[in-house]
Amino acid sequence: MRRTIAAAVLAGVIAGAIAIGAAAGADRDAQASNEPSGTPTATPDPTPSEPARPSPDVTAPPxxxxxxxxxxxSxxxxxSIWLVVNKLRPLNPADYAPADLVTVPVAHTWDPLMRQEASDAIVTMFAAATSEAGLSLASNSAYRSYTTQVELYAGDDNLTARPGYSEHQTGLTMDIGATSGVCSLATCFTDTAEGVWLRxxxxxxxxxxxxPADKTAVTGYDFEPWHFRYIGVELSTEMHNTGFTTLEEFFGLPAAPAYP
Ligand SMILES: [Zn+2]
Structure with missing residues (x-):
């Protein structure tokens, strides 16, 4: 997992370097500057009337x-691991249940189920929290079925999602805490070492x-520093690199502050 991430980051760095290099090259050509350059294309062109041509690219693709x-x-x-669920976007069908639920083999207060891919990523993340920071994480809640959500929902939309609208029903979400239980499912989790590391x-x-704390008007939920949703490394890396913190904003979806 870490090697994959490193490779992806490296690829991004290389791509960025190439893009910067190409842009710098174009700038040099346009300005005909006399900046020192290691490339032969920066030398004075003896035939300026000839249209500029890219460097020989018989073997190098554009x-x-x-x-x-x-x-x-989708x-x-x-x-889909990119599914966006919020107060305007219920699961369809409302009683959807993932087909590949597995028991997540991590410390927990409530037997955690998740989809296989999300579970694998949790296991890797919890192990990294321990190896990198000496922290012990635990699951407080993961998959919740439509039926469970019916039982949990007490009619208060600010506290609990309505059945069919909960991200926990996707099998891609876990409420994470410290094994110590300190600040579990509480806002103060954000100030714990575990909360900071996860963030x-x-x-x-x-x-x-x-x-997130500053996006309640977008997500429709109060700050939940414990609630983490699996979206895959490709999307999470893109959101991280571009500074987006909500799926609604990243995908250009309407804010979902309340049920219709
Ligand atoms: Zn949650």
Whole structure:
């Protein structure tokens, strides 16, 4: 996992360097500056009337700066790891249940189920929290079925999602705490070492702090420093690099402050 992330980051760095290099080269040509350059293309052109040509590219393909494809996966299909669920976007069908739920083999207060891919990423992330920072994380809640959500929902939309509208029903979400239980499912979790580590590092493992403190008007939920949603490393890295903190804003969706 870490090697994959490192490779992806390296690829991004290389792509960026290539793009910068290409732009700098074009700038030099346009200004005909006398900046020192290590490339022969910067030497005075003896035949200026000839149209500028790219360097020989018989073997080198054109430089393509990779752009993120926001339509690569569905944001509507409940089986998609990019699914966006909020108070305007219920699961469809409302009683959707993932087909690949597994028991997540981590410390927990409530037997955690998640989809296989999300579970694997949790295991890797929890191990990294321990090896990198000496922290012990635990699951407080993961998959919740439609039926469970019916039982949990007490009619208060500010506290609990309505059945069919909960991210926990996707099998991609976990409420994470410290094994010590300190500040579990409480706002003060954000100030614990575990909360800080998760906030800063979850993206590396494909997870998103889904309900940030400054985005309640967008997400429709109060700050939940414990609630993490699996979206895959590709998307989490793109959001991290571009500074987006909500799925609604990244995908250009309407804010969902309340049920319709
Ligand atoms: Zn949650």
């Amino acid at each position: 430089v393509l700066v990779p752009s993120f494809d926001k339509s690569a996966r 944001i509507d299909d409940p089986n 800063d590092n979850a993206w590396r493992f494909g997870y998103l702090l889904r309900y």
